[in-house]
Amino acid sequence: MARDPEALTRIGVRTRRRKAASGAAISLGVIALALVIVPSVWIIAQVASKALPHMSWSVITTPGVGLGGGLENEIVGTLLITFGVALLAGFIGVMSGIYLSQFAHGRAASVLRGASEVLAGIPSIVVGYVGYVSLVVAFHWGFSLGAGLITLSVMVVPYIAKTTEVSLRQVPTSYVEGAEALGLNPGQILRTISLRTALPGIVTGLIVALAISVGETAPLLYTAGYSQSLPHVALTHSPLGYLTYAVWTFYNEPSAKAVQLSFDAAFLLIVLVLALITASRIIVARASRHREVA
Amino acid sequence: MSDESVSQAAKPNEEYMQDLAPRPVESNSANSSDPSRTVIKVSDLTVGFGKTTIISGVNLMLTRGSIVALIGPTGSGKTTFLRSLNRMNDKVHGYFAGGSVLLGEQEVLTDRVDLLELRRRVGMLFQRPNPFPMSIRDNVLAGVKAHGLAKKSEHDQIVRETLERVGLWNAVSGRLHDSPFRLSGGQQQLLCLARSLAVQPEVLLLDEPTSALDPISVESVEKLLAELVSEITFIVVTHSLAQAKRISDHTMFFFDGHLKESGPTAQIFEDPRQPETQYYVSGRMG
Ligand SMILES: Nc1ncnc2c1ncn2[C@@H]1O[C@H](COP(=O)(O)OP(=O)(O)OP(=O)(O)O)[C@@H](O)[C@H]1O
């Protein structure tokens, strides 16, 4: 270095350049984060400010009457549909993910994966239309809970299968090899090691899928129809209300009360989604307590 | 201190080793030794992946209750050999094996072998500690539960006894329900050892079990092997010639997929017959 007096300057220039580059990267990160956070907060604030001033228990506890009344029928409908999707799509999606990650090889696997990706890419309104033509009309189910939740499930199963598969693939081989070397059978390894390790990822995928289906309108318009009375729990011939319907329809009604209900429904949807996300956080935290810190 | 305890604990089998000392380990004739003391007998083992043969023509006999060191340059096939003994290569694409590996009376290289029971009898410890992502207690019990070896009421006792055996009880008795990943690397490896011991294996395969550990943890693992050797046969792959000398009764030298030479450790290090062995143990290779 003594022989090269410029070396220090060069190092100085490089350090400055590096600092500038990391400064730029951090700024871009902050901007990107702001682009995500600001709209979310703004939307929540808007909806809350329009809904909360006239919100009352009666909105939650009375079903709709004409353009007034409450949202009880829509709330119960959304919860029923979400619960049904959680069971049906959750079961099929997680099973498909397990199959894809553990047992599917070669051509069968790539055909399945391809099919799943195509399904994920079909617009929800098209899925809804197909549900209408097949379940509602051809099967004579009529507008119904069954047709609605099957159609929504078809939409989100690919997503759940994908997140399950990816989470299971990320289970470190050292865990699986350790379990194999101990003489655990494949089922035991799957249950006690792989699924347990992958659980946070699987649950997160499931909850995001539910949040997506909670917010869907188009497929339900085609399959679940609408009803202002409380839903009766039957899979066929049981049209029912749901919150997204109220958001969409009541907002366009020329009645102040209806517009209010529309914002109430939007607010309740947001609360429901936030509750789902909170639940997933709690489950993830509990499942991760024995995790390796990477 | 470690040397003392090692030689002390190793004494019983040193005695009986003297009976067998002149016999090369790879002797293929069963009548030259007491067959009841043979725990593993490998005859003409060939292993490969796809079209490449990795190991060929390996013959050896391991006596119950000994520590065997597997040494050799990197890529010589030590890991491949070790993983053939408990069939951990099965899932590797293109894997094939020929010849015979007898565990007691049981042929290992056949479809009829009960793989799960084989792996209970022949345990394995890996280079990097790999505790499962469950509590320390559940780690110890993982194999016990899977094989249904004990009633639930006996679990507490098993956990305690096994952890005491590996010298971990005092350190972890207060946090059995905690994550194992907060233990030190050496403690994690001891926990993995406890997990393997809990299913009462006859043979334990160790692939560079201490290479990720600090000297003190190395010492405790080595000490432990010496203490347990009366019940369990250990095959230890190691790159540390000093470790091989310290802990093993027999040493096997792998070179280029062949078992070049094997015999009592003292002989391999002091009076090797093959030029490659000579070269390797003098530290000029590998
Ligand atoms: N799955 C595989 N497919 C093809 N070749 C393999 C496979 N696994 C190992 N090999 C080859 O087998 C040879 C022996 O490998 P092995 O891991 O047994 O060596 P080793 O003696 O354990 O080496 P080290 O001391 O570095 O751990 C190497 O040339 C390696 O590239």
Ligand SMILES: [Mg+2]
């Ligand atoms: Mg190796």
